Amino acid sequence: MVKQIIFALTILLALGVFTYTIRRLFSYFRFTKASFPVRDFRKRILVTLEVAIGQTKIFRRPVIGFFHALVFWGFCVILFGSVEMIIDGLSGTEKSLRVIRGLHNLIMASGDVFALLVAISIVLFMIRRLFMHISRFEGIEMKKVSHQDANIALSMILLLMLSLMGMNAAYVQMQLTANETIYGVYPVGAIVSSLFTGLSLNGLQIAYEVCWWSHILLIFIFANILPYSKHFHVFMSVPNTFLTRLEPLGKLTNMDDITREVKLMLNPNATFETPAANAPVSRFGVKDVEDVSWKNYFDSLSCTECGRCTSVCPANTTGKMLSPRKIFMDLRARMKEKGPGLVKHGKEFNDNKSYLRDYVSEEELWACTTCNACAQECPVNINHPTLIVDMRRYLVMEESSAPSGLKTMFSNIENNGAPWQYSAEDRLLWAENLEMKIP
Numbered sequence: 001m002v003k004q005i006i007f008a009l010t011i012l013l014a015l016g017v018f019t020y021t022i023r024r025l026f027s028y029f030r031f032t033k034a035s036f037p038v039r040d041f042r043k044r045i046l047v048t049l050e051v052a053i054g055q056t057k058i059f060r061r062p063v064i065g066f067f068h069a070l071v072f073w074g075f076c077v078i079l080f081g082s083v084e085m086i087i088d089g090l091s092g093t094e095k096s097l098r099v100i101r102g103l104h105n106l107i108m109a110s111g112d113v114f115a116l117l118v119a120i121s122i123v124l125f126m127i128r129r130l131f132m133h134i135s136r137f138e139g140i141e142m143k144k145v146s147h148q149d150a151n152i153a154l155s156m157i158l159l160l161m162l163s164l165m166g167m168n169a170a171y172v173q174m175q176l177t178a179n180e181t182i183y184g185v186y187p188v189g190a191i192v193s194s195l196f197t198g199l200s201l202n203g204l205q206i207a208y209e210v211c212w213w214s215h216i217l218l219i220f221i222f223a224n225i226l227p228y229s230k231h232f233h234v235f236m237s238v239p240n241t242f243l244t245r246l247e248p249l250g251k252l253t254n255m256d257d258i259t260r261e262v263k264l265m266l267n268p269n270a271t272f273e274t275p276a277a278n279a280p281v282s283r284f285g286v287k288d289v290e291d292v293s294w295k296n297y298f299d300s301l302s303c304t305e306c307g308r309c310t311s312v313c314p315a316n317t318t319g320k321m322l323s324p325r326k327i328f329m330d331l332r333a334r335m336k337e338k339g340p341g342l343v344k345h346g347k348e349f350n351d352n353k354s355y356l357r358d359y360v361s362e363e364e365l366w367a368c369t370t371c372n373a374c375a376q377e378c379p380v381n382i383n384h385p386t387l388i389v390d391m392r393r394y395l396v397m398e399e400s401s402a403p404s405g406l407k408t409m410f411s412n413i414e415n416n417g418a419p420w421q422y423s424a425e426d427r428l429l430w431a432e433n434l435e436m437k438i439p
């Protein structure tokens with residue numbers, strides 16, 4: 001009973017802190033703008049199965065991708081075992097899911113094997129991070145804290161797996177010593193249990209409880225650290241993949257105000273719904289966090305900082321300042337900075353800083369070729385070019401700021417109806433002496 005009360009208080013505390021953090025992070029969504037409507041659920045489920053569950057993009061780098069996929073699948077399987085531990089902790093029972101018999105055996109066996117596979121994968125990841133020079137883990141946006149964050153998360157996952165293996169092994173040995181039934185199948189635990197031979201039943205009980213509590217407390221601590229780190233993608237990556245922008249990569253979103261103006265120019269008699277008189281005057285494009293869409297912010301919370309986008313970016317690989325990973329890391333950091341002020345003082349809050357310029361420079365934005373390689377490569381289907389283009393839209397439409405070559409092209413379009421500096425009447429001069437009929 002004492003164990004149950006302590007466990008209930010612990011889970012309440014962990015849930016309370018987690019809810020507080022998530023509510024704070026999600027409260028910033030109300031300052032973001034609308035994005036595409038979420039429909040076509042069949043297509044979304046297929047994308048989620050392919051990209052998130054099947055890890056297809058991760059497998060583009062087959063070796064390390066395989067180990068990453070093992071960690072992802074391992075987490076999914078081990079989750080069932082964690083649910084059983086929570087039921088056991090609250091009800092004071094042991095192996096409560098044993099009522100589902102064969103399925104319980106399967107869940108326990110896969111969780112036990114995956115614990116070992118995940119632990120091996122994590123050790124490999126740590127060796128790569130600590131002793132090998134992997135270029136995509138470097139970059140101006142990858143500060144010391146980013147590396148520390150990754151190392152802490154990897155260490156915690158390793159401890160989680162070790163405690164799980166220890167718990168299973170102690171359980172097997174404890175049941176064998178007590179001549180009791182072993183509920184579930186533990187292929188790895190059965191091998192590792194030999195480490196506990198020689199311990200008395202009391203000693204085995206203590207070893208089991210120590211591993212049990214270590215594992216469950218690590219889960220609670222890890223879950224509460226995640227929202228402050230890049231590993232928040234553990235929660236966000238699957239929903240973000242489900243919320244993928246389904247339009248073809250490279251397709252630009254029209255701006256409603258501009259579409260209306262263009263249509264009016266083409267047909268002055270056309271009638272359109274006029275915006276309500278009291279509707280807030282919105283800014284063209286993106287300057288700060290309140291101009292981004294909810295999807296942009298969701299993307300920033302889902303970024304794993306893996307650097308796959310930056311590693312395929314032609315601008316980055318040719319030495320330009322642009323790193324698509326930085327665009328989303330900066331958005332998350334800026335929201336973290338301005339969000340509390342927005343919540344406290346409302347949408348008018350101004351801290352005399354902005355996402356554009358204080359975080360992302362014009363040089364970075366104009367280096368983008370809009371090739372969409374980053375969006376194609378991102379394992380959680382983040383779309384970088386749409387945000388980059390929206391920031392450029394702000395620069396051009398609100399500040400008339402663009403590289404000189406583009407400014408010349410804009411004025412040519414305005415004056416001549418074409419990007420070139422010749423008037424429309426002179427357009428066919430080049431064909432004057434050709435022996436062909438010009439209509």
Ligand code: SF4
Binds near residue numbers: 372
């Ligand atoms: S779309 Fe822009 S940011 Fe993305 S890979 Fe191409 S150049 Fe880089």
Ligand code: SF4
Binds near residue numbers: 324378
């Ligand atoms: S945007 Fe995507 S590819 Fe780039 S670092 Fe984040 S998760 Fe990785």
